Amino acid sequence: MQETLVGPREHWDELRSAFREFFKTPDDRLFEEVRNDLNVLSLRPGDILVREDERSEELFFVVSGRLRAVRRLGQMKQVLGEVVRGETVGELGLITGEVRSATVLAVRDSLVARMKRPTFERILAGGPEISISVMRTIIDRFQQAERSRRSIGRVTLSLVPITRGLDLSGLARRLTDAIGSFGGSVRLLTRSDFDQLPAADKDDVASPHGSVARWMDLAEVASTALIMLADEEPTEWSQACIRRADEILLVADADATPAVSGVETRILDEESVAVRPTQSLVLLHPADKRSPSGTAAWLNRRPVARHIHIRPTLDRDVKRLARLVTGRAVGMVLSGGGARGFAHVGVINALDEAGIELDVIGGTSIGSAIGALRALGLQGEELTRTTRRIFVENGSPTSEYNLFPLVSLLKGKKTRRVMEESLAEIAGSGIGIEDTWTTYFCIAGNYSTASEAVLTRGALSKAMLASFAIPGALPPVIIDGHLFVDGGTVNNLPVDVMGRYGVGRIIAVDLLTDRIRKVEMDGVPSILSLLLDKLPWRGKRAYDMPSLPEILLSASVLQSTGRQREMRAKANICFRPRLDRIGLLDWEKFDETVKAGFDSAVEDLALTDRSELAAYR
DSSP states (O other): OEEEOSSGGGGHHHHHHHHHHHHTOSSSHHHHHHGGGOEEEEEOTTOEEEOTTOBOOEEEEEEESEEEEEEEETTEEEEEEEEETTOEESHHHHHHOOBOSSEEEESSSEEEEEEEHHHHHHHHTTOHHHHHHHHHHHHHHHHHHHHOSSOOSOEEEEEEEOSTTOOOHHHHHHHHHHHHTTSSOEEEEOHHHHHTSOGGGGTTTTOTTSHHHHHHHHHHHTOSEEEEEOOSSOOHHHHHHHHTOSEEEEEEETTSOOOOOHHIIIIITOTTOSOOOEEEEEEEOOTTOOOOOOHHHHHTTOOOSEEEEEOTTOHHHHHHHHHHHHTOOEEEEEOOOGGGGGHHHHHHHHHHHTTOOOSEEEEETHHHHHHHHHHTTOOHHHHHHHHHIIIIITOOTTSOBOSSOSSOSBOOHHHHHHHHHHHHHHHOTTOBGGGOSSEEEEEEEETTTTEEEEEOSSBHHHHHHHHTOOTTTSOOEEETTEEEEEGGGTOSSOHHHHHTTTOSEEEEEOOOOOOOOOOSOSSOOOHHHHHHHTOGGGOSOSOOOOOHHHHHHHHHTGGGHHHHHHHHHHSSEEEOOOOTTOOTTOGGGHHHHHHHHHHHHHHHHHTSOHHHHHTTO
16 A cells, blocks of 8 residues: 555545535535645555554545455455445544444555544534534445445446457447446547557556556546456556456357456466456357357356356347446345245236346245246246246146155156256256356255255256255255255245345345134144045035145245245335235146236336336336
C-alpha cells in the first residue's frame, strides 16, 4: 500500500459524489472544507487496507477499484462481500469505537481516500443534522445489504478470449448495449483505443500510477459500466485489462478444445499476484445448438467462480449475460411437495408469459426436477408435456411397490427410466448439471455425512433423482460413494443457497401448507379396519388416515419446515399457490394442479407494482 498524490485530482468529481452521498449534503461546501485533510492511498491486488480486530481510526472512500471484506471463521476465511467505487469502509467502527469486524483488501488496482478520526469528528461536531444524516446512511446501507444479494450498478469487466479465432467485437458491442439498456453510461475500450495513446504513455503500462492506469481510471469514473476487450495473446494490453477488472470473463468457443490458453498461463497464473478478481467462464454456442455438453472438461481446468452458456446471436442470451455480470440476475427457487409440485409448472409458465426472465434456477425434491427441465430450455406446453410424461403417463413415482422393501417401500424404476429417456431426447446422452442453458443447482441430503449437499456438477439425471429420493419411500442414490436422499430433509426452500449466486432478486415458490390436519380418532385403526375401509363399495371412508408413502414424504420435510418458513421472508417474491384440494400423492390431478399454480401466479403478479416487475425483465 502506497500513499500517493497520483490520480486524486482526476477523481475529485467521484470523491465529491461519494462525499455528498455519505453525508447527505446537497452541495460541496463541506467537502471543500476538509479535502486538504484527505490522503489518497494506492492499493495493488492483495494489499490490505484494514485488518480484523484492529481499532477503527479512519474512514475510507473508495475512489476507484474494488475491495473485498473477509472474516476469520475458525481455520477458514469467510467472504462477506465486496466494496466498490463510491462506497466507504470503516464508518461504523468510527462511530461505535469497536474494533474492525473484518479484514479489507484490494482485489485489483484501487485508489481510496483516507479520512482520519479528528477530521470525521470535526464534521460531526458541525451540527446534529450531520450526525443524523450519517446514521441514516449507515442504516440505509444495512437495509440495502439485507434486501440485495449483490451490489447493483458500477462494474468493470474484461472480456478475454481463450480460444483461437474468436471475433469478440460484436459480442462486446451487444453486451455494451444490453448493459446500457439498464440505465447509465457504458463504455467499451478495445485494443484500437489503446493503440491511439501516445507511445510515451505506454512505457509504464504495468504501473498502477502510470499514464495507462490514469487513462483507464478516467474511463471507469465516467461510466456506470466499463467493458474492456483484451487480446487473444498475453500482450501488455491484455495484462492492463486484467489488472483493472472487477470480473474477468474468459470467453471461449464451446466447440473448441478446452486447453488452457496463453493468456491464462502467462497472466492469470502469475504467482506474484495474491488476489485475483472473480473469473467467470463464458461458453459461446451457435443459435441452433440443442444443448451444451462437455462443460465439465472446461471447468476441470480452470478455477472459475461460475460458468455461463450463451448464444451470442440471441438477444435473450446476451441480456441474461448482462444481468448476471451486473448483479441484476433473477433467481428462482422451487420447493419440494410431491404431486403438489406440478404447480411449479403453472407458476413458471405464468412468469414466462409475463416476460419475467430466469437467470439462475435451484430446487429441492420435485422442485429440482421441474427446475432442471426449465433450465434445459423447456417452456410453455413443452415443459408441461414433458413433466406429465415423466411423472404421470408412465406411472407415478409412488406407484411401484417393492415386494421385499428392504431399502425402500417403492422401486422408482419407471420414473428413473422415463426421466433418463426424456433428458436424452431434450439434451442428448450424458448431460451434466453444468450443461444446462440456465445456471442450475439442486439440493439433496447427504446421508453418508448427515449434511446438506448443493449439487452443481455431475450427471443431471442422478442429481434430480437424488433430490427427490424420499427416505424409506424411494431408494437412495449413490454418487461418488455417498448415499443421497430427498433434499427436503435438509432444505426444502433453498433461498439462502440462491443468495450465494450473486443474484439481484429471488423468486420462490413455496408449496408448504399451513393447514392443520386433525383426525377424529383416539387411536390408529387396525390394519384390517383400514383395508376394509378402502373397499370401493363401502362408500365414504370412515378413516382419514394418510398412506404410508404420504407419511414418509411429509415426515421427510418436518425437520426443515421451520427453516422453510424462514426462507419465505428472504425471497423478494414468494408465490404460495392455493392447493387446498391437492394432496402430496394426487399425481392424477396434474392438469388441475398446473392450472392452480398458473392462476395463483397470475393473480399475484396482477397485485404487484408494475415498476417492481420491470426489474425482473
